[in-house]
Amino acid sequence: MTTLLQFKNVSKQYGNSTVALSDVNFSVNEGELVSIIGPSGAGKSTLLRCINRLIDATSGEIIFDGADMLKINKKHDLRALRTKIGMIFQNYNLVERLSVFENVLHGRLGYKSALVGALGLYNENEKKQAIKIIQSLGLNEQVYKRCDQLSGGQKQRVGIARALVQEPRVLLADEPIASLDPNSSKVIMDHLKNICTTLGITVLVNLHQLDVALNYSDRIIGISGGRVVYDGLPANLTDEDIRRIYGSDPEALNLIIQKPKEVAQKI
Amino acid sequence: MAMTKTAGPVLTNGGVPPFQEGRIKIRVLSKANIAIRLTMLILAVLTIVGFATFNYQGVHLLKGLMSTLANFKTIFFQPQFAHFTLLEAIYQLFITLSLGVLTTLIGAIIALFLGMLAAENLSNKTVSNSIKGFVAVIRAVPTVLWVLIFAVSAGLGSVAAVIGMSFHSISYLTKAYSESFEELNQGTIEALEGCGASWWQIVCQAVLPSSLTSLISWTFIRFEINFGVSVAMGAAAGAGGIGYDMFMDSAFYYNLHEMGVITYLILIVAMLLEFMSIKIKNKVRA
Numbered sequence: 001m002t003t004l005l006q007f008k009n010v011s012k013q014y015g016n017s018t019v020a021l022s023d024v025n026f027s028v029n030e031g032e033l034v035s036i037i038g039p040s041g042a043g044k045s046t047l048l049r050c051i052n053r054l055i056d057a058t059s060g061e062i063i064f065d066g067a068d069m070l071k072i073n074k075k076h077d078l079r080a081l082r083t084k085i086g087m088i089f090q091n092y093n094l095v096e097r098l099s100v101f102e103n104v105l106h107g108r109l110g111y112k113s114a115l116v117g118a119l120g121l122y123n124e125n126e127k128k129q130a131i132k133i134i135q136s137l138g139l140n141e142q143v144y145k146r147c148d149q150l151s152g153g154q155k156q157r158v159g160i161a162r163a164l165v166q167e168p169r170v171l172l173a174d175e176p177i178a179s180l181d182p183n184s185s186k187v188i189m190d191h192l193k194n195i196c197t198t199l200g201i202t203v204l205v206n207l208h209q210l211d212v213a214l215n216y217s218d219r220i221i222g223i224s225g226g227r228v229v230y231d232g233l234p235a236n237l238t239d240e241d242i243r244r245i246y247g248s249d250p251e252a253l254n255l256i257i258q259k260p261k262e263v264a265q266k267i
Numbered sequence: 268m269a270m271t272k273t274a275g276p277v278l279t280n281g282g283v284p285p286f287q288e289g290r291i292k293i294r295v296l297s298k299a300n301i302a303i304r305l306t307m308l309i310l311a312v313l314t315i316v317g318f319a320t321f322n323y324q325g326v327h328l329l330k331g332l333m334s335t336l337a338n339f340k341t342i343f344f345q346p347q348f349a350h351f352t353l354l355e356a357i358y359q360l361f362i363t364l365s366l367g368v369l370t371t372l373i374g375a376i377i378a379l380f381l382g383m384l385a386a387e388n389l390s391n392k393t394v395s396n397s398i399k400g401f402v403a404v405i406r407a408v409p410t411v412l413w414v415l416i417f418a419v420s421a422g423l424g425s426v427a428a429v430i431g432m433s434f435h436s437i438s439y440l441t442k443a444y445s446e447s448f449e450e451l452n453q454g455t456i457e458a459l460e461g462c463g464a465s466w467w468q469i470v471c472q473a474v475l476p477s478s479l480t481s482l483i484s485w486t487f488i489r490f491e492i493n494f495g496v497s498v499a500m501g502a503a504a505g506a507g508g509i510g511y512d513m514f515m516d517s518a519f520y521y522n523l524h525e526m527g528v529i530t531y532l533i534l535i536v537a538m539l540l541e542f543m544s545i546k547i548k549n550k551v552r553a
Contacts, residue, residue, distance in 0.1 A: 052461050054457055054460060054461055075465075078463075079463040079464075079465065080463065081463075082460075082461060082462065082463035083462070083463040085461070086461075086462075087458065087461040087462075089454055089457075089458060091452070091454050093452065093454035093455045093457065093458035094455065094458075095455055095472070095473045095476060095477055096477070097476050097477050097479075098472075098473075098476055102472075106459060106462060106464065106472060106473075107462050109459065109462055109463065109464035109465075109468045109472065110462050110463020110464060111463070112468070114465045114467045114468060115467075117464065117465065117467075117468040117471075117472070118465075118467045118468045118470070118471035118472065119471070120471070120472060159458075162458075162462070163462075166462060166463075
């Protein structure tokens with residue numbers, strides 16, 4: 001397996017005092033589904049946003065696909081690299097007034113010249129590809145519906161479709177199921193797992209739900225106070241590790257941890 | 268039984284005896300409440316003192332009121348053409364309307380770009396704040412004053428009116444537009460940036476479609492304002508149109524009958540504009 005993404009001594013400081021990430025080191029292989037867990041404010045979102053430079057890290061190296069993301073200065077090069085990185089969000093972040101189809105096609109904007117993209121001109125191949133992805137996510141009937149008429153789970157699937165239409169190498173998911181009910185959460189996580197196994201796209205997902213992380217991921221990275229405190233297989237995560245990540249006992253968190261992979265195997 | 272023990276005041280209200288003396292107040296008197304009451308009181312006193320100490324200079328209040336009402340009667344119940352025909356009046360109305368359309372259009376086009384630069388989510392903080400501050404200063408001076416200021420260099424007339432009214436429209440619409448743009452969730456912009464979309468792509472594909480409704484309604488509101496101002500400009504700045512005829516009727520011919528006709532015509536146009544704005548808003552929302 002080849003390494004797709006590598007963090008080398010990455011730190012991020014806001015202002016003079018607030019440290020969001022300090023000396024983060026880890027690497028992600030191609031085709032892995034990696035969960036990043038940790039308490040709120042631990043730096044999970046900052047970490048994901050450093051990868052596609054929505055936030056600029058203060059120091060260190062982020063090697064993605066052989067290139068150091070932090071060394072890219074030209075707008076054009078940054079746009080080109082960002083097309084390779086899809087991202088989905090807790091709040092979906094769709095343009096609510098536009099249709100599902102238009103929102104999904106937005107994923108192609110990074111490939112276009114400023115003018116063509118601004119006018120919203122897409123070629124037939126792109127449209128066909130978008131329809132295919134929309135169908136594979138089970139949104140056939142919603143193609144021309146406006147996004148403000150969709151349910152949360154449907155909106156998140158539109159978000160996934162927008163990311164997939166980019167033909168990304170890696171998909172970043174920033175707490176994708178935090179505002180969804182258990183059923184929709186399962187649908188979304190199943191889709192992410194499916195994307196990972198069948199399309200071979202690497203998935204990095206921030207999660208608050210430890211049980212979901214244990215069931216779905218190939219690897220777990222635990223973050224606390226901006227530092228990586230666990231990096232390993234879900235099966236090897238001990239009570240001691242959980243205590244280090246969340247700062248309290250698993251019993252106090254009232255966690256009912258099933259045997260890892262039990263749910264994932266059912267899919 | 269032990270269970271029937273009643274909870275004393277210590278448990279219910281932190282030691283203070285609860286609502287025991289006198290009537291129960293609905294509101295607690297806060298600083299804001301006191302400030303509002305004081306303001307109302309001062310305004311009431313000032314009004315009474317003002318009326319009591321006016322220098323009426325021989326004008327009898329009741330008599331003056333009666334003749335004003337008599338003038339209103341002439342204007343509203345006996346409208347009649349004298350110096351021009353209905354067709355000419357409509358032509359003049361079109362001139363006034365055109366002044367409103369032209370100044371709104373100029374204002375809207377320039378304000379669209381300034382609004383983007385002034386919106387905090389599309390621009391940086393320094394640029395945004397400096398444009399917003401500049402525009403606030405322009406807006407603080409009334410439109411009529413801007414027209415008179417420009418009249419110094421352009422001379423009284425339509426040129427000064429167009430420049431002055433556009434000037435104020437730009438600042439008004441810049442504020443309105445930038446606030447509409449800012450309503451778009453920062454996350455959506457972030458998501459498109461993450462896709463590799465450029466600034467203009469984000470503006471055209473996300474910001475404009477999201478704020479189109481409010482842009483259109485703000486523009487129409489400004490058009491209604493500009494129509495009213497251009498009536499006034501006809502008189503005050505000699506910009507022509509129906510306002511100028513009204514000014515002539517009231518100040519030179521003293522023909523209240525014809526003034527009545529003009530008033531009704533303006534009223535009809537204003538109501539039509541209102542009706543249209545409601546229609547447009549409904550259509551865009553759907």
